[in-house]
Amino acid sequence: MRYKIQVRHVTGILVGAASGKFVYDEMDLLARYLKMKGIYSDTDGLRFFGGLLALAVFGVVCFLFSKYGKNGLGNYLLLSVVVSLAVVIALVFLSGFAIQVPAVQKAVREMTEQQGLLISGILYIIFVVLIFIFVFSFRFLVKSKVNYIQYITSEVRQIEKNGFGRQIKVKYQDELAELSLGINNMSLALKEKQDREKEQEEQKNRLIADISHDLRTPLTSIIGYTELMKEDGFSDKEKCGQYLEVIDRRLGNMKTMVDQxxxxxxxxxxxxxxxxxxxKLNKLLDYINFEYGSILKNMDFKWVMEVEFQDTVILADEERFMRAMGNLLDNAKKYSRPQTEIRLDGRKRKDFVQIELSNELEDPDKIDTTCIFERFYKGNQARLSEEGTGLGLPIVKKIIELHGGTIGVKTLDRRIVFTVEMPLYKKESAR
Structure with missing residues (x-):
């Protein structure tokens, strides 16, 4: 596994080395003091102990910096301070080495004796220069982070101006990177939410338009026949009965549509x-066989049900599931060719049950299986047709999905086949 050196590791090494050096120097001074006072003469042993203690401090500091990696930005700033101080200290040490040169020492001594005030001013200037060097080094080291913060600020303003979905380029591996990732995730999530709300708004508008279109037809018919009844009065009982029959049928269609x-x-x-x-799925299918089988047979359809499982249990809302199967059977009854076979097959798979309902169509070309579960879809029929509301199959699909199942449809020769798959009930999964 490739190990990647990060800012916190470099910071830990530098801070650990400085801490270890400080501990060792302090132990060395302590050994000299004790020897000078005659209290302790084994200075080599004390220095050896100081070396071990320095190594221990170095290891602990490196471990702490490598462990707490989430504080990457803080470590980077600390590293910038350490490096800046190191630059200043290095200049001071270089100056010290220069002063140890005999010629330089002589020149400094003569200048100090003759121009003490000037030397004091020079020392202040040197002090200011060192501070400037420290600030410049620190500023140079943190410049990339400051630029990245400014970049994030600019991108957030662009997101505010142009909308969600914009992505920020992620750099480094610290808190700024986590901030960028958080902004990106928020931007994408809010973009998806906006798109979803926009789609829902469009669906709502389409739904209102479809409802208005489908309700207008029966309402227009009811108003028309009501006007005819007003004109003709109730003198012609035969016509009045015909008008009332049409009105009643139209009102029934409207009620069905509103209910669905x-x-x-x-x-x-x-x-x-x-x-x-x-x-128990068998119980539900037996009820379907008893109720719908009798109805279909009375309508001269050939009803066939073959189920290949027994005592199969599913997790279901019995009323809603029966509603879905009823809609499928009503659809088969409505669009099947007269005196043809309507068939229901049931099979048990590994983790689910499969139910297939098929019937023969009068004109398969009128059915687009890719749109059949869309709201208000009625094949290629004119929308003025009152044979259906176009909501029966979307209701079926939604009920099956709420059960955790799936439904698909295909055409085979002249037959249309609806396939429902429902997960088997498992006691351990229900706990």
Whole structure:
């Protein structure tokens, strides 16, 4: 595994070395003092102990800096201070070496004796220069960080001006990098939220337009027949009965549409939850076989149900699941060719059950399987048709998805096949 040296490691080494050197020098001074006073003569042993203590301090400091890596910016600033001080100290040591040259010492001594005030001024100037060197070194070292902070500020202003979704270039591996990543994640999340809200707003507008379109037809028909009843009066009971029959049928269509719209809206709400309970799937399918099988047979359809599992348990909201299967069967009944086979097959897989419902279509070319689960889709029928609301299959899809299942559709020859897959109930997963 490749080990990457970071700022905190360099800082730890420099601070550790300086600390160790300080400890060793202090122990050396202590040994000299004790020897001078005659208290302790074994100075070599004390210096050896000082060396061990210095190594220990060096190791501890390096370990602490390498362990607490989250404070990368603080470590970098500390490193800048250490390096700046090192530059100043190095200049001081170089000056000290220069002063030890005999010619320089003689010149300094003569100048001090003759021009003491001037020397004092020079010393102050040197002190100021050292401070300037320290500040310049520190400023040079932190310049990249300051520039990056200014870059982040500029990018945040661009995000504020142009909208979310803009990304900041991530540099380094410290708190500034974490800040940049946080801003990027926030920008993307808010962009997705804005897009989602925009899409929901567009869907709401389309839904309102579709509802208005589909409700206008029966309302127009009801108003028209009501006007005819007003004109003709109730003298012609036969016509009046026909008008009332049409009005009643139109009102029934409107009620069905409003009921399905209410159900679909409720299912798509984020706070809607199913009442999931362990249910035997065979029990539900037997009920479907009894109720719908009888209806379909009376309508001259050939009803076939073949199930390859027994005592299979799924986690389901019984009422909602039966509603979904009922919508699928109503769809099959409505769009099947007369006197053809409507078939339901059930199979058990490893972790799920598969239910297939198929029927023969009069005109398969009218069905676009890629759009069949969209709201208000009615094949290639005119929207004025009153044969359906276009919400039955979207309701089925939403119910199945709320159960954690999936539904798909395909056409095979002249048949349309709906495939529902539901996860098996597992006691350990429900705990």
């Amino acid at each position: 719209l209410f159900e679909y809206t409720r299912l798509t709400q984020s706070d809607y939850h199913l009442n999931l309970q362990p249910v």
